[in-house]
Amino acid sequence: MNQTPRALFCFLFIFFPLAQSRAQTTTFREVLNRLRSLNVQDHGYPSLEVPPKVQKLLPQMKAGLREMITGVLNAYPAASVDVLHHLVLEELKRADVQPRNSLQFVENYDPESGNFGYVYDVEIRQAVQDRKLLAVVTTLDVPCGSDSSLYLYELRGASWQVVLIDEASDYDTVAGAQGSFQYAVSPPDKDGGWFVVAADVNPWCSSNWQSLRYKVMLVGQTPGHPQILFSERQSVFLGNDETFKLRVGRKGFQISQIADQSLDSGILTRVHIQKYEVAGNRVSRVPPLGLVPQDFLDEWVQVPWEEATHWVSSKNQAILRERHSLLGLGDRKFGTEFDYVQSCPAAGNLPRWQIGLLLEAWGDSEPPPDLPGELFFTIVQRDGAFYVADVATDRPPGCPGEARPSDTLRWQELP
Numbered sequence: 001m002n003q004t005p006r007a008l009f010c011f012l013f014i015f016f017p018l019a020q021s022r023a024q025t026t027t028f029r030e031v032l033n034r035l036r037s038l039n040v041q042d043h044g045y046p047s048l049e050v051p052p053k054v055q056k057l058l059p060q061m062k063a064g065l066r067e068m069i070t071g072v073l074n075a076y077p078a079a080s081v082d083v084l085h086h087l088v089l090e091e092l093k094r095a096d097v098q099p100r101n102s103l104q105f106v107e108n109y110d111p112e113s114g115n116f117g118y119v120y121d122v123e124i125r126q127a128v129q130d131r132k133l134l135a136v137v138t139t140l141d142v143p144c145g146s147d148s149s150l151y152l153y154e155l156r157g158a159s160w161q162v163v164l165i166d167e168a169s170d171y172d173t174v175a176g177a178q179g180s181f182q183y184a185v186s187p188p189d190k191d192g193g194w195f196v197v198a199a200d201v202n203p204w205c206s207s208n209w210q211s212l213r214y215k216v217m218l219v220g221q222t223p224g225h226p227q228i229l230f231s232e233r234q235s236v237f238l239g240n241d242e243t244f245k246l247r248v249g250r251k252g253f254q255i256s257q258i259a260d261q262s263l264d265s266g267i268l269t270r271v272h273i274q275k276y277e278v279a280g281n282r283v284s285r286v287p288p289l290g291l292v293p294q295d296f297l298d299e300w301v302q303v304p305w306e307e308a309t310h311w312v313s314s315k316n317q318a319i320l321r322e323r324h325s326l327l328g329l330g331d332r333k334f335g336t337e338f339d340y341v342q343s344c345p346a347a348g349n350l351p352r353w354q355i356g357l358l359l360e361a362w363g364d365s366e367p368p369p370d371l372p373g374e375l376f377f378t379i380v381q382r383d384g385a386f387y388v389a390d391v392a393t394d395r396p397p398g399c400p401g402e403a404r405p406s407d408t409l410r411w412q413e414l415p
Contacts, residue, residue: 007412029095031057035117046143046205048173054116058140059169060148061117065138066162067123068092073134073153073160078397080108081134085124092119120146127152127185128194135162135185142174145203152196152219162223166198175211177333179203184248186278195229195278197253199246201236212236212244212257216276216283230276230283235259237269245414252277252286258413263298263327263357264338267405270295273415287311287385291415293353294405296386297377301327313380313387323375323391326368334367335360339374345401351381352389354399 035057040047048060072087079087092099100120118141127133132155139148152164168178172198178200179261186194215231236244237258244257251310254275261270271291277284289303289311290296300308301324308324309317327336339356346352355377390396 011054027049028068029097031060031064032095032097032117035061036115038116040115040143048143048175048205050172050174050176055170055172058116058147059167061140062138062167062169065119065122066149066151066165068095069124069136069138070160070162077155077160081124081126084134085122088122088124093157097321106145116140116142118196128187130188130194131155133185135183136147137181137183139181142179143172144176144205145177145178145179146181147179147203147409148200150181150183150196150198152185163219164196164217164226165223166196166217166226167224175202175204176379177203180243182244182246184253186248186253187250189250196226196248197248199244199255199256201238203242208238209260210236210238212259214246214255216253216278218281227281229278229281234272240414242414249308251279254415258367258414261295261298261338262302263294264405265335266337270298271414272299287383290386292341293355293379293386293407294338297355297357297379297388300324300388311385311387313382313389316390320388320391333362333365334371335362338405340402341405342399342401342403344378347380347389352399353379354396355379356395356402 035054038051038053040051040054042049066170068091069088072091073084076084076087088379089099097119099122100118120139120141122139123137124133127135131285134153134155136151136153137148138151139146145175149168149169150164150166151162153160154163166183168176171177182200183196183197183198185196188194196217197214198217199212202211202213204210204399212234213231216229217226218229220227237260240258244255247254252275254273256271256273258269259272261267273288273291275286275288278287285307288296289299297310305321305324311322312320314320326332336361337358339358342354342356344352344354353407357375357377359371359373359375360370372393374393375386376395378396380389
């Protein structure tokens with residue numbers, strides 16, 4: 001039996017994707033060379049501004065890198081993740097690109113690493129336990145940080161197709177890049193549906209206080225336009241060993257970080273925890289809002305009243321709404337400090353605490369004329385969640401003691 005047609009078919013099946021990849025490599029290398037030739041230093045220091053020429057070339061670099069990876073995946077659609085990763089690195093070498101992963105960066109530091117046009121790393125992982133879903137993360141160097149992109153590939157027939165693209169684009173300062181990037185794909189539900197959570201911290205050249213950004217996505221009508229169910233931005237303190245932690249399950253996700261304790265600058269930071277339930281196209285916040293009573297209270301005064309009212313265990317909502325508005329960050333023109341956080345005898349079977357919060361005018365600020373010197377909050381816990389049960393200007397009886405709030409949690413591992 002003549003095997004020539006079959007052999008020719010196999011040769012063409014493998015050769016043409018790779019030949020196409022070689023042509024893409026040439027264009028990709030040209031884009032890299034143009035990016036690397038641009039001077040983005042400001043008097044010898046990294047510039048926070050992204051020049052217009054870089055803004056134009058960066059999307060081309062990302063597209064070229066993505067196309068190169070796609071070519072490798074489809075040349076070897078049955079290969080393992082480890083083999084695919086090796087083949088992608090080999091293809092990058094042909095374009096004179098050596099990814100600067102963490103080990104290489106430490107041992108072979110390059111002063112040019114703060115410029116554009118360099119690949120820091122490429123990761124390829126199997127998304128959850130679905131062998132038909134691959135996640136690829138590419139990370140590029142940018143001044144004072146990095147910029148990661150997420151590409152989800154689904155195996156359709158005998159080829160890998162991009163179904164979701166999460167890239168930062170059109171940014172004019174490095175803060176627009178997706179630094180310290182993390183992502184997770186949820187396990188599939190009973191109908192096979194899944195969602196993606198992606199989180200990042202903006203790069204910057206100074207300050208430990210930056211922004212943590214996260215979003216929930218579904219596959220959209222086109223890969224480059226995923227359906228964003230929810231997005232949020234929080235502050236984050238970078239002085240902790242772990243910048244933030246992301247956990248994703250079948251029914252929702254949780255993200256935690258170290259950030260400010262707005263009600264007491266002497267404590268400075270606390271553990272922030274945001275937990276959400278994902279049901280269909282709806283994303284809802286669920287408890288806990290804080291790990292300890294004082295952290296819960298700080299979070300409670302910062303969320304909009306429409307959300308805060310869910311965490312009230314009292315019929316006297318009018319006074320609670322008034323105090324919530326008084327302590328809101330947008331209108332606060334006075335200082336606050338915890339006087340004490342005292343554990344009380346349980347009310348029925350519910351754990352209970354009393355928090356004394358001191359209020360004091362700042363310098364030349366003009367606080368409300370009727371600003372109380374101290375507010376006394378009663379916090380209860382039910383089914384693992386904290387609730388505000390009461391607030392008063394006179395200390396309620398039945399809870400003796402003035403224990404100082406513990407701030408040791410901010411140095412522990414994130415939940």
